Amino acid sequence: MDKAECKLHSSNEWDWETRAVRVGQSRSMEMEHSEALYLTSSFCYQSASEAAAYFSGEREGNVYSRYTNPTVRTFQERLAALEGGEACVATASGMAAIFSICMAHLSPGDHVVVSRSLFGSSIGLFENYLKPKMGIDVSFVPLTDLNAWEMACQASTRMFFLESPSNPLNEVADIGALARLAKDKGALLAIDNCFCTPALQRPLSLGADLVVHSATKFIDGQGRCLGGAVVGAKELVDPVVNVLRTLGPAMSPFNAWVFIKGLETLKIRMQAHCSHAMALAKWLNDHPKVKQVHYAGLPHHPSHKLASLQQEGFGSVVAFEVEGGRESAWKVIDQTQVLSITGNLGDAKTTITHPATTTHGRLTDADKTAAGITEGLIRVAVGLESIEDIIRDLETGLSLL
DSSP states (O other): OOOBOOSOSSGGGSOHHHHHHHTTOOBOTTOOSSOOOOOOSBOOOSSHHHHHHHHHTSSOSOOBTTTOOHHHHHHHHHHHHHHTOSEEEEESSHHHHHHHHHHHHOOTTOEEEEESSSOHHHHHIIIIIIHHHHOOEEEEEOTTOHHHHHHHOOTTEEEEEEESSOTTTOOOOOHHHHHHHHHHHTOEEEEEOTTTHHHHOOGGGGTOSEEEEETTTTTTOSSOOOOEEEEEOHHHHHHHHHHHHHHOOBOOHHHHHHHHHHHHTHHHHHHHHHHHHHHHHHHHHTOTTEEEEEOTTSTTSTTHHHHHHHOSSOOSEEEEEETTHHHHHHHHHHTOSSSEEOSOOSOSSOEEEOGGGTTTTTSOHHHHHHHTOOTTEEEEEOOSSOHHHHHHHHHHHHTTO
């Protein structure tokens, strides 16, 4: 029995939910219904000449699982279809994805404009490695200040990089406006779409050139595996594939298989995350012990209108500030019994953390201030438990302030 290819070759004719379940699968001679897991490091050939043809690229197919594996390929094709991109390359982590696009598209002497409102490790990558060790000039600007992005541009500017929504304050960039500016300056626009996933936002359709993911988060959805991905036009993704082929920050087939299963339920999970997060944000906004709530779903949030236009939901992450700085924030966190005290997010289990001493803890005080990370800030990534229980768990600590 010959290998049966996936029926969904032309994915654009199918609805998003169908693509999330079906695109990219190819069945073996066993005719398995679920996607197969290919745990192999290498692949065999019928002859030396056939091996040479695959290794040279004369024939397209499997060479070595560092950069070609059937399970990883299924994940890549499916995620590309969901983001509306021509191609996707999967990486070992979200940070590996960001580093790989920089290695592929930046050279010593190039300049990159970067949002100040980034995950702490992303800021560290640009500030502590790309700038001093690779000779990449970096300018940090406020995420929502389009004029600042334009003023920061130089003749050598080759890339804009940002998260939208941002971690953890839910600031939202005008992706379309930044895309037009980047094109005018001859730069690539790369968007970290981790918080929204393609279930809520598709930056490529808004003009972005590359989309970056930490699949570790909502794409997995249960906090099991590390992984990342880059999606975009084939001509922009192929150089990233070459980085993986040489440097090796590749996704394992097992993790890819887990992420494939995560994509199948991504839409309905994100809808539930959004619903719970909105309920929590409204409750916190009315709480007398809460100083400020950062959630774009609330009408008073500075990014509410823009988020309503370019996103299909406001996401899972709710950040809020309490009076009393670190002492008060830790008190609220330490009283929780249901919520998990951990730096991860995107899990079915609600997580809570103190960004100033965890996810952004390695930043300088000046960088924390620039990114809006205060000592009284708490980040909650709202999961799928009962929203009443989540609220009750937070009330225990808030009542002590």
